[in-house]
Amino acid sequence: MTVLSWPSELPRPLRDRYQAQATDPRLKRAQDAPIPGYRKQYSQVAQGVHLSLVLSRAQKAVFDSFYRDxxxxxxxxxxxxxPVTDGWPLLHETGVPLLYEDGTPILMSxxxxxxxxxxxxxxxLRGMTFTKSFSVWVMP
Structure with missing residues (x-):
């Protein structure tokens, strides 16, 4: 089975609306004392991420078709x-972007x-653009 790919026509998600939270892998133990105790319930967990995109009418159609069809x-x-890593420059430990020989930055993927x-x-709907808000579960 081939895994689908996110449409390249869609823009990056908005940074100010990005929100992520890992699923809690712990299970609370039954307790007789007032001190809480936990044990691990899952070895790996998905991460829930909330994203928003600002889309043109054409991009909205691409998103809707991708989601629906x-x-x-x-x-x-x-x-x-x-969105936190892909396409961002790779930095040296001093914070300076690493460059190829031709001077273009090396981008992370x-x-x-x-x-x-x-x-x-x-x-x-905001004027001539649409803001799509959605969440995804990122698999471990």
Whole structure:
């Protein structure tokens, strides 16, 4: 089975709306004392990430088609660029970007394997653009 890829026509998610939280792998133990105790319930956990995109009418159509048709209303896994890593310059320990011989920066690359989150995507119309907000589960 081929894993779907995030449409390259879509822009990067908004940085100010990015929110991530790992699933809690712990299970609280039954306790007789007032001190809480936990044990590990899962060895690996998915990370929930909330993202927002500002889209043109054409990009909205691409997103809607990807969600509805390609992903079967969010039931099929897909690969998407990690918005925290992918496309950002690789930095030296001093904070200076590392460059190729021709002077262009070396960019990092990272992909997520994910599925759409528990709620369907929502949208807001702002002038001539649409803001799509959605969550994904990033697989370990």
């Amino acid at each position: 390609a992903c079967g209303f969010g039931t099929t896994p897909f690969r998407m660029p990690d 990272a992909q997520w394997l994910c599925v759409f989150g528990d709620e369907p995507p929502s949208e807001t």
